[in-house]
Each structure stands twice: as C-alpha cells, then as structure tokens.
C-alpha cells in the first residue's frame with residue numbers, strides 16, 4: 001500500500017496538514033511518537049489563539065485530531081527513525097520496532113523542536129508554575145510582576161525586551177559579562193529602565209512554594225551566592241530541532257533547522273517541512289497551522305503534477 005502523504009508529527013503543523021490532505025481525498029497517515037497534539041498540549045490557555053482565547057492546548061489538539069480523522073486521515077503512534085527517497089521517487093519511512101517501512105508519494109516532516117533546558121534544580125518541578133520557555137505565550141500572565149530571564153543570545157534579549165511590556169521588572173541572568181546578541185539589541189537592553197542585569201552569573205536553583213518565588217544565583221568569578229526575587233523564570237537557551245530522521249538528506253541552517261521555501265518545499269523533491277522545525281521568524285501555534293495548510297496544498301499540487 002502506498003500512501004499519498006505521510007505526516008511525521010501531530011503538532012498543530014502536522015494535524016492541519018492532515019486535515020487539508022485528507023479533506024482533499026489524499027491517502028494520509030499522521031505518525032506521532034509521544035502525545036497527539038505536540039507542544040501545544042503543554043499550554044493550559046492558548047490566549048493568543050485567534051478567535052478562542054480561552055481554549056486549552058489539549059482541547060485544541062483533540063478538536064484537530066477529530067477533524068482530521070473525520071475527513072478520513074489515519075493516525076498512528078510510532079517513532080519515525082529514518083526517511084529516505086527511493087529510486088522510483090517514492091519515500092520510505094522507517095519506524096522503530098517495525099520491520100517493513102511505510103511507503104509514500106510524499107512526506108510532510110513536522111516533528112517540531114524542543115526547548116533546551118537549563119538543567120537546574122527546580123526547573124522541572126516549577127515547569128508551568130512559573131518556569132516558561134516562551135515569552136510570546138506566557139508574558140501576559142506576568143503583568144506587573146517580576147520575572148527573570150536566563151540566557152544571553154539574541155532570542156533571550158529580544159524576549160526580555162518583550163517581557164518589559166508586561167512585567168514590572170526583568171532581571172537577565174547571564175554567565176558572561178558580554179552578550180552574544182546583536183549590538184543594537186544589547187544597547188536597548190542595557191539602557192532599558194525595567195531591565196536589571198546579573199552578569200558573570202549562573203542560576204543554580206529555582207525555588208518557591210506553589211509558584212516560583214526566587215532564583216539562587218552563583219557569581220562565576222567570586223563564587224558568591226545571591227537571590228533574585230522573581231514570580232516567573234523564562235529560559236531562553238535555544239531550541240533543538242528534531243531533524244534526526246531527515247538530516248542525512250535535507251539542507252539545514254547552521255542552527256539545525258530545515259530550510260523550506262514559501263511552499264514548504266525542502267531541497268528534496270516531494271519532501272515538505274512545516275512548523276517549528278523550519279527556519280522562520282516566530283514559532284507559534286498560529287504559524288504552525290499556516291505552515292501545515294501550505295505544505296498540504298503544495299503536496300496536492302506536487303502529486304497532481306508528478307503522479308498522474
């Protein structure tokens with residue numbers, strides 16, 4: 001049996017692609033290795049989801065899955081280990097613990113990425129209770145409260161500036177005296193009245209009761225410990241794109257994301273990518289949904305021109 005399209009990952013990008021391709025009567029399967037719905041299921045309230053700001057990520061995921069399945073999309077749990085293009089133009093998709101690969105005319109790779117953790121005490125314990133990896137998602141919950149930012153790269157400083165729109169005080173904790181971010185952003189950060197800098201320092205521990213209350217910080221030069229009071233901690237140490245199954249065939253950016261064009265095409269004909277896995281400005285549910293719809297439409301076009 002040959003699928004028209006195999007979709008790897010059931011986050012908002014993969015689910016949307018599945019809704020579109022199955023609605024277009026393409027034989028579609030979505031393969032998911034962990035939780036149906038992807039990263040959005042971690043969010044209680046998707047308050048920037050257009051049209052329904054009180055919906056939870058879990059409910060949105062459930063609705064999307066039902067919609068895809070109602071249109072005839074197959075959904076299966078499985079860990080995709082390798083995607084290859086065969087000499088006849090089809091794709092083989094290998095799954096962990098499955099002897100024979102699945103075969104498909106096209107693949108939409110929507111495996112997402114995972115936030116890089118700080119690996120400190122209290123990080124997992126307070127995840128969702130003050131520890132966040134996404135300012136656009138959670139900044140609004142910290143109106144007039146104090147927050148801390150861990151990280152010193154471009155995205156950490158940009159997110160810190162974004163947080164100043166809501167928080168009363170933003171403390172950036174960074175291991176070095178110098179930032180790696182663009183000079184213009186550094187200047188903006190250094191002169192911002194709401195931003196405090198704790199440099200040459202690393203966060204050692206996040207503590208609190210029900211929610212985060214403070215961070216124990218160590219100065220790496222003097223070895224001294226101090227406390228930073230904060231209602232929230234935003235960790236911006238980058239994301240790790242989950243490209244392993246395709247990294248031997250697709251073109252990647254220096255930070256490991258997939259280069260896709262505006263039709264979500266990769267450098268491999270018939271292999272499309274969508275969502276957080278691609279190189280783009282903002283990683284959100286709304287943009288992942290758009291990428292998924294675009295990839296699905298491009299797949300339809302590809303199949304109608306290559307597989308008559």
Ligand SMILES: Cc1cc2nc3c(=O)[nH]c(=O)nc-3n(C[C@H](O)[C@H](O)[C@H](O)COP(=O)(O)OP(=O)(O)OC[C@H]3O[C@@H](n4cnc5c(N)ncnc54)[C@H](O)[C@@H]3O)c2cc1C
Pocket residue numbers: 008009010011012013014031032033034035036037038039040042043045046047048049078079080081110111112113115132133134136137138242245274275276277283284285286288
């Ligand atoms: C804590 C947190 C809160 C967020 N809150 C918001 C918010 O409020 N609003 C908002 O718009 N955005 C939010 N985001 C961002 C949003 O969740 C992501 O941008 C979005 O989920 C990306 O969708 P995606 O489909 O590209 O990838 P993902 O949602 O990451 O889904 C990818 C899926 O692929 C699966 N997968 C990966 N590898 C394989 C494999 N080899 N085989 C099979 N399956 C595989 C994964 O298990 C996962 O389920 C938040 C992100 C985080 C981390």
